[in-house]
Every structure is written in C-alpha cells, then in structure tokens.
Amino acid sequence: DAGVIQSPRHEVTEMGQEVTLRCKPISGHNSLFWYRQTMMRGLELLIYFNNNVPIDDSGMPEDRFSAKMPNASFSTLKIQPSEPRDSAVYFCASSDRLLQQFFGPGTRLTVL
Amino acid sequence: AQKVTQAQTEISVVEKEDVTLDCVYETRDTTYYLFWYKQPPSGELVFLIRRNSFDEQNEISGRYSWNFQKSTSSFNFTITASQVVDSAVYFCALIYGNKLVFGAGTILRVKS
Numbered sequence: 398d399a400g401v402i403q404s405p406r407h408e409v410t411e412m413g414q415e416v417t418l419r420c421k422p423i424s425g426h427n428s429l430f431w432y433r434q435t436m437m438r439g440l441e442l443l444i445y446f447n448n449n450v451p452i453d454d455s456g457m458p459e460d461r462f463s464a465k466m467p468n469a470s471f472s473t474l475k476i477q478p479s480e481p482r483d484s485a486v487y488f489c490a491s492s493d494r495l496l497q498q499f500f501g502p503g504t505r506l507t508v509l
Numbered sequence: 510a511q512k513v514t515q516a517q518t519e520i521s522v523v524e525k526e527d528v529t530l531d532c533v534y535e536t537r538d539t540t541y542y543l544f545w546y547k548q549p550p551s552g553e554l555v556f557l558i559r560r561n562s563f564d565e566q567n568e569i570s571g572r573y574s575w576n577f578q579k580s581t582s583s584f585n586f587t588i589t590a591s592q593v594v595d596s597a598v599y600f601c602a603l604i605y606g607n608k609l610v611f612g613a614g615t616i617l618r619v620k621s
Binding site for chain 1: 544
C-alpha cells in the first residue's frame with residue numbers, strides 16, 4: 398500500500414517566485430496535515446484538513462502561504478511570493494480516526 | 510498549554526550500550542495520546558508508538574521499550590543494546606485536538 402506521496406522532493410527557487418508543493422494522502426484517510434521543519438523552530442503544524450475542509454490554519458506564517466484540498470486525494474501548499482526564510486523541509490501527513498499520522502518523505506525547499 | 514519537552518539535545522553512545530531518551534509533557538486534557546517518531550538521516554519521519562493516557566502499562570517491542578508515568582508526566586523511550594542503525598533524531602509528541610505538538614527532538618549518535 399502506498400504511503401503519503403509528496404512532490405517535488407527537492408525544490409530550489411529564487412526569491413519572489415511562486416512555489417507549489419503537492420501531497421497525496423493515504424487512501425481512506427480523512428485528515429491531512431502540513432508541517433514545516435526548520436532548525437530554529439523544529440517541527441510545526443501549518444494547517445490541517447478534515448474531510449477536505451480546513452480546520453485549523455493558525456500555524457500558517459502569513460498571507461503568502463495558502464493551502465487547498467480540492468478532493469480527498471490531493472492537497473497543495475503554495476507560497477507566493479517565496480522568501481529565503483521559507484527555506485525548510487515541508488512534510489505532509491495523513492491520518493485516519495485512530496489519530497496515528499503517517500508522514501510523507503518531505504519536500505526540501507531552498508529559496509535563494 | 511500543550512507542551513512537550515525533550516531536555517536531551519544530543520546523546521552519544523557506543524554500540525551495544527542501552528540508552529534512554531527522556532520526554533516530559535504538559536497538558537490539561539484528561540484524555541490524550543503520546544507518540545514517538547524516529548527521523549533517520551534520510552529525513553523521513555517514522556512512527557514508533559502511540560500510547561493513550563488510560564494505558565500506563567509499559568510497552569516493549571524488540572529492543573525498544575517505553576515507560577509511561579502519568580504521575581511525573583513522562584513518556585521515556587529506551588533502546589537496549591543500541592546499534593549504529595539507531596542513529597537518528599527522535600521526537601516525542603502529544604496530540605492536542607487533532608494536532609501533533611512535537612518536542613524539539615533528541616539526536617542519538619551510536620558509534621561502532
């Protein structure tokens with residue numbers, strides 16, 4: 398059974414460019430989470446969806462960040478415009494009602 | 510407030526030594542779940558264990574064991590006879606609502 402799929406695995410872009418990260422959750426999971434990992438702040442939750450509906454986006458840093466989940470099998474996290482301080486590893490995770498979150502491999506974003 | 514503290518930033522041991530990773534949590538909830546995740550050098554986050562607040566029995570899985578003590582709000586993780594492949598960052602986490610709150614992580618280095 399496939400796990401959480403994220404793409405791209407690595408992204409290098411220049412400041413000011415738009416970045417879109419993609420996630421396919423595990424089939425049947427009804428919750429999806431976006432996390433960011435940096436050395437300074439560790440692992441922090443950005444936003445999560447339940448049944449495709451955004452429930453809590455209090456961790457989204459600012460208006461430059463947006464996330465969507467148009468259907469149960471796909472979600473995007475967009476940064477527009479990107480800044481060097483957005484450089485981090487972004488993880489997507491999904492879970493079922495048992496609360497166990499399964500993480501994708503992450504996208505390593507570098508903004509120059 | 511929900512908080513997870515992993516006071517050990519980094520631990521170095523020699524192969525075959527036993528090692529314990531400490532985790533202390535804070536929560537006002539009477540029902541809660543605790544987790545341990547492993548992040549090897551490859552970067553993915555690997556689920557190790559979930560424990561609910563009603564079950565204080567210690568758990569053992571091969572060389573891994575967990576000691577959950579509500580009286581001290583601790584959920585410590587012990588690796589017996591450590592191996593080089595155990596080298597990773599280990600995160601303790603607490604569920605708050607549907608969100609994972611992570612500790613800062615403990616870097617474990619196992620030397621041969």
